Amino acid sequence: MSTKVIMPQMGESVVEGTITKWLKKVGDNVGRDEPLFEISTDKVDSEIPSPAAGILKEILVPEGTTVQVNTVVALIGEAGEAVAETAPAPAEVPESKAAPETPEPSIPAAAPPPEPAVSALAAVEAPPVASEEGPASALPAAAAVATVIPKPGPKVQPRDIRTSPLVRRLAREHNIDLSQVTGTGSEGRITRQDIERFVEDRAGAPSALAAVSAPAEPAPPQKAMPVAEAAAAPAGVLAGTAAGAPPAAAAAPAPAEIPQFVGESETVAMTPMRKTIAERMVASKRISAHVNTVFEVDMTSIVQLREKHKVEFERREGVKLTYTPFFVKALVDTVREFPIFNCSVSGDNIVYKKPINVGVAVALETGLIVPVVKDAHLKSFTGIVLAVNDLAERARTKRLRPDDVQNGTISITNPGVYGGLFGTPIISQPQVAILGIGGIEKRPVVINEAIAIRPMVYLSLTFDHRVIDGAVADQFMARLKERLQSWTAWID
Amino acid sequence: MSQTTYLEAIRQGIWEEMERDDRVFILGEDVGAYGGAFKVTQGMLDRFGALRVIDTPISESAIVGAAIGAAYMGLRPVAEMQFIDFISCAFDQITNVAAKSRYRWGAGVPIVVRGPSGGGVHGGPFHSQNPEMYFFHTPGLKIVAPATAYDAKGLIKSAIRDEDPVICLEHKFLYRRIKETLPADEYTVPIGKAAIRRRGNGMTVLTYGAMVYVALDAAAQLTHEGIDLEVVDLRTLLPLDRDLVLESVRKNSKVFVLHEDTRTGGIAGEICAIINEEAFEYLDGPVLRVTAPDTPVPFSPPLEEYFLPKVSDVLATARRLASY
Amino acid sequence: MEREKPAGVASGEVGRSRRVTRKSVSRPVTRAIDPETHRRMLRFMALARELEDRIERKLYRQGKILGGVYVGRGQEAIGVASAIQTLPDDVICPSHRDMGAFLVRGMTPPRVLAQYMGRRDGYTRGRDGNLHMGDLGLNIIAFVSMLADSVPIAAGIALSFRIRKQNRVVLCYFGDGATSRGDWHEGMNLAGVRKLPVVFICNNNQYAYSTPLAAQMAVANVADRAASYGMPGETIDGNDVLAVYESVRQAIARARAGEGPTLIECRTFRMTGHSAHDDASYVPKRLFKEWESKDPILRYEQWLLREGVLRRTDIDYVHRSVIEEVDRAVEWAEDNPYPPAEDCLRGVYHE
Structure with a gap:
């Protein structure tokens, strides 16, 4: 490198x-x-x-x-x-351009980023012809059709006919041969009134006029649609092939059972990342017995703690202090008390894992990725902050190494970013639990028989009932809640 | 119900906002004891005190600069340019500091820079200008130019409440000529919305400021010739109400723009471009312009009268377009 | 009115160099500064120096920073010794050679570097470069390239304090060249007329790009201009951190007491070109030599050692930790992504 x-x-x-x-x-x-x-x-x-x-x-x-x-x-x-x-x-050498566009940071990437590798793989699996022509062909085809559709009939003679942009459009929409229309404008120009009168006369009905003079909706002419659709359909088929999914491996139910939407639509091939997500989510739902439990936690202590330390922390460490590390740290400490949450199922065995590796879901524009804070049980709080920050940053900049997303033992995700109260996340296999963090919001709560305003959060736990029973899960959550609510002193 | 002048409407608008929100204050030359060169701020010193009605040195750049500083601190300054012509002295603060501040570092600049613009009062080259296009070209600014007393009040109130820098062009020719009965209840006029002053069929004129009245006079005469002119008052120049402009163009297919500002680089050119891009296939004739010629605003009455667009210019253009 | 060169410029010592051009300003003995403040000042000066060295001499030359780079090497005492005395509610309007002031008020090296590199987490999200940055949360007002534009803005900020009856002050910084602009005079005048709580601090580094002082103004000192605006003006040795501290301390006290603005001219020297691509060939070499011996950081360290405020090991630690901090910051900033291209369209108006 x-x-x-x-x-x-x-x-x-x-x-x-x-x-x-x-x-x-x-x-x-x-x-x-x-x-x-x-x-x-x-x-x-x-x-x-x-x-x-x-x-x-x-x-x-x-x-x-x-x-x-x-x-x-x-x-x-x-x-x-x-x-x-x-x-x-x-x-x-010849790449010497004056414009410094895409100034790539000259720090060498430590390893090939995962994305190119994946897409390269997809390219190999896909028939080359299909992958090139598939998704791309839909657009040009439709566009070409749209410009051709107008009218089989009359063609405008360019010779002495004076018109305006409006008149030409109306002629096209109403199949009018402009050489048949008499112009009354300056120098014999065909005016809007001329063509409207022509349409009226031809149709012999006032409704035609109404159609002409309602120019507000520039909707595409209707006959274009079936053609465009027809063009899109084969493109979709090709795109499916391009994505390279061997039919046998596909986790989706048989396509025949799904009724097809009829109407205007556009078909786009899934990105490799999207495909992976789709497959893994469905697979997980089949493998684990998903159960959810939701707890509400008073975040007052942690909010205050963070407010007090965030500026100094950022100054010292150069990274922002978010809430996620607090949850990661509390989760890790609680998992140490309940090792069953750090296991996986292997046949008839339960495999307890020694390290606690916490996957932290990061939403990207293109999908979701879950980089893993390795050996979180060995890390200081600051170490967790730095690790979370580093992973999130590299996830967003597509610089995660393949190893960064592997070997998680439990996960945490953040469905509250846009104001959701809580989510019911899907377990990342082969783990047995995932914690969802809702949005932290001020809510009225009853404390000592009085109503107080407190920053509250809903924590939802999805656990695998094959190995974890409801009572254990609730005990686990109660401990986690207690830990978060009593976290009053700063720890490094 | 008594009638309120355009000038008094502006005064009421500022006054109400100062009553409503103690962050609002005014600064400018002679705005205090004297009440402003045109008396827009009359009585405000007595009512609101010297901390909120501030007479400044003759320093337009410092007036706007100070307004920006106060806005950074959360206040809502209303800066008066004694004549809008002098806004050129504050050009740098407006275009480089105020307009770019939010974009550069996220610090909004909710200031109002207001003043009397326009000709027709024999003010000569430095008391009659229409400076809108210097600022129209600067992303980050808003520009309003009311034609009625109702709008003058509603727009100055909206401008004061706006989170971005707004330039209010008050037409001094209208200050005391235009009177109307205003609603007793509080109201505002939204920035960015044009208004149809006269509905018409077959032809549209797009205009603003004092020229709205020229257009309406011409429209009255044109009815006798079978031309039913729709008069659109833009009210806000930046951001332009593209929707209403295009709606009127699509409906009527023939359109011209009328403004008191000079021709080259005037707003008519920009409007023509928008129509060309967005509604070309609805046009049944070229988009024409009626504007002042490309000269400074002259002083002598016959020269100024020649300079300003008038009803006869509008009639000629409307007839040409009708026969196209 | 005295017109000689300030004594400190010749003596090269610390703490004895102030020369007041207006006698009416009272001059008590420098109030004792606590050791922690001394340590912080030294640290911020060293941090500004290291950060700007890295920016100008390394990252820029490696092509990692594009555009204009203007540093304040040799002028660190001014921004640091002034800003360090502000309260959180006070406001500063720094100029492009006041890195120290930005840092003192809470901007951090990682984001400053991201700002220089046009990265997403720079203080302007890549929309502006170098020290053209501000943060209303930290009460730091962003600078624009049109020199002295922040002078009337500072007056307006102070005006808002007056309107709201708040006991806050503004520190407004500029260079000698900026005092030639109309906005400087308009702003000074407004502040003077209204007796506003502003401390105007001039980094007189003797060159405006390549134009020396004598071709920039017809008076001997920037401070002489203060008389026109009815405010005290004084010329001090800007390379003497204690002189700056004391002078600004008194000016802030005056401002807080409602006694109006002050103009402090800090004589210093630009120990580099106007910007990173300027080799300053027009500056006589002997001037660089002369001013090198008055380096504000070295002079301060000698004073600290002599007075027993800090030990050599303390000073070494400051420099070591500063280098490490900047190392980490560079790494962070280089890893910080560029903003997405379509971000270009956002944020022009309130959204």
């Missing part, structure tokens, strides 16, 4: 720079921020520090050469990496 060294833009108007001197040779060790080369530009001469530590693997732009800003001028390899192999090098 190499880090690209680029020609920096030293000044807003500067578009190129000359490498005057390389301060390191290929194969040299170089430290991060250690001077690497010298440049000269229209505005300034400067020494450029290395963006990363490692070995100068390759110099792509020799001394004395002028290149555009953002051109890759060298590659820094990790220590121990072979120096010679230079596969991507030649391709990258």
Whole structure:
């Protein structure tokens, strides 16, 4: 994995720079921020520090050469990496554009991000022709039809007919040959009144006029629809193939049992992530005996605790202090008292797991992903905050490693983000429980025979009744609740 | 019920808002003891005191800058430009600070910058201008330009309550000429909504400010010629009420724009572009413009009269479009 | 009116360098500053220095920061010793060379770096760059490129305190070049006329881009301009953190007591170009040499050691921890994502 060294833009108007001197040779060790080369530009001469530590693997732009800003001028390899192999090098030199669009952070990605890997897999599974033509063809087909539909009949002679945009549209909509219409406007122009009168005369009924002069709805002409639909249907079939699901593996019920919607619609292939989610959710519902229990928790202590510490915490740690880590920490401590919540079912056996690895669901625009806080039972509270933050951040920026989403032993999810009271989440297999956190909201509650306003939250637990009974689940939740409500002192 | 002038309506609007909300205060040149050059703020010093009615040095940029600072702190400043022409001195504070603040760092600037605009009073080049287009081009601002006493009051109230910077262009020609009976109950006029002043069939004129009356006069004459002109009063220039504009265009198919501002780069050009993009196939003729010529506003009566669009200009344009 | 160069500029020492250009301002002996405040001031000065060094000399040159980069190297005493005296409800209007003031008031290095890099969690979410940032929650007003625009704004903020009868003050910062702009004079005048609670703090670093002071103004000192606006003005050694502290302390006290605004001219030097791409070739080399010996951080450290406020190990710890903090911040900021492109369309109006 190499880090690209680029020609920096030293000044807003500067578009190129000359490498005057390389301060390191290929194969040299170089430290991060250690001077690497010298440049000269229209505005300034400067020494450029290395963006990363490692070995100068390759110099792509020799001394004395002028290149555009953002051109890759060298590659820094990790220590121990072979120096010679230079596969991507030649391709990258010409990529010198003035515009710095998509400035990818030059920190090397630690591992190939999971998404490309998945989609590559999908591409391999899918027949190449289908994957290219499938979803794409729906649009052009429909569009083409729409422009063709107008009328089989009359064609407008361009010769001496003077009209207006409105008149041409009305003629098209009413199948009128404009050469048949007499214009009364300036220089014989066909006016709106002319064409309306023509329609009226032709139809001999006032209703036709009404149709003409109701121009407010620019709805697509109706005959277009069946055609567009027809075009979309095969596209949907192709798209299904493109997604690459081997029919046998599909978890969905037989398609024949599902009545099909009739009417205008659009069919889009599921993304690989969507497909995975779909399969796993249905599978989990079949595997586990899902049961839910909901508890309400008074969050006053934690809200106060967070308010008191969040600014200082953010200053100190550089990350925001959210509520999620509080729940993770309380969950972990409670799971330690109830090990059955950290097990899985294997045939006729129950497998108790030693580490507590908490999956924390993160909603992405494209779907849901559940990165895992590993060894959460060994982590300090701050350690949990940092881990949660790091995972969420990398989830959103698509930089999770495959390992980050594996080996969870219990999960937590957050259905309250948009104001939901609580959810009934689905267990992530092979786990046996998942905790759903509702939104924290101020509610009136009765305390000591008086009504008080308190920040409250609903916690919903989904557990697998195969191994956990209702009474145990409620005891578990009662402990969790107690833990959260009595959490008054800051712990690091 | 007595009649209220356009000017008095504005005064009532500000007054009511100051009564309603103690965050509202006014600042500007001679707004205190003197009551403002046109007396829009008359009596306010006595009623609301010197902390809320603030006479400033002749520093338009500082007036707007100070308004922005106070708005950051949660107040609702109403800054008067003695003549709207002087808003040019505050251009930087309005366009670079106020307009971009929310976008840049999330800090809204709920200020009102108001003042008398427009000609017809022999004010000459520096007391007659229509500066709307300098600001129309600046994302982040709102601009209102009422034509009636009802709207003048309702819009200044909405402007004061708005979370974004609003420029209120009060037409000084209308200040004391326009009178109407206003509702006894409190009301506001929403920003961003145009109004149809005269329903018509077959042709639309889009206009605002003092030109609304020119359009209505012309429409009355045109009925004798079989032209039924619909008069749309834009009321708010930014954001434009595109829905109502396009609705009227689609209904009538022939349209022209009338404004007192000069021609090149005037709002008519932008409206033409919108119609062209959104309603081309509803047009039964070109979109025409009736505007002032591209000159400064002249002083001498015959020159100024020539400069300002008038009923005869509107008649000629309407006839040309009708016969198209 | 005295017109000599401030004494501290020549002496290069700390704590004895103030020279008042207006005698009427009373000058009690510097009130004792507690050791914790000393430690915090040193830490913030060192943090500002390290952060800006990293920004200007590393990240910018590595192409990780684009656009304009303007730093306040050598001017750290001014922002830090002034802002450190504000109360949470007070407001600051810093300029582009007042990193120290931003940090003192609660902005954090990770988000400052994200701001420079145009990332999602920068203080303007990528919509503006460098120190063009503010946070109403921290009572920090964002700066614009049109110099001195924040001067009338500061007056308006102070006006709001007057209207609401709040005992708060505003600190408004600018450079020597900004005092040439009309908005500066309009704002100063309004503050003077209304006796508003503002402390105007000038970073006089002697160059406005490449234009030296003498080509910028016809008076010898920025502080001389104060007389026109009926407020006291004084010229102090801006590289002497204790001089800045004391001068601002008194100005804040005056403002809180309802005695009106003060203009404090802090003489300092821009130890770099106007921006990161400017090699400052127009500045005589001897000036850099001369001012290097008056580095505000080194001078402060010597004073702290001499007075026994801090030990060498304490100072070393400050520098070590600052480097670590910036290391962590760089890492965080580089990992911070860019805002989604369509974010371009959001936030122009109240939503």
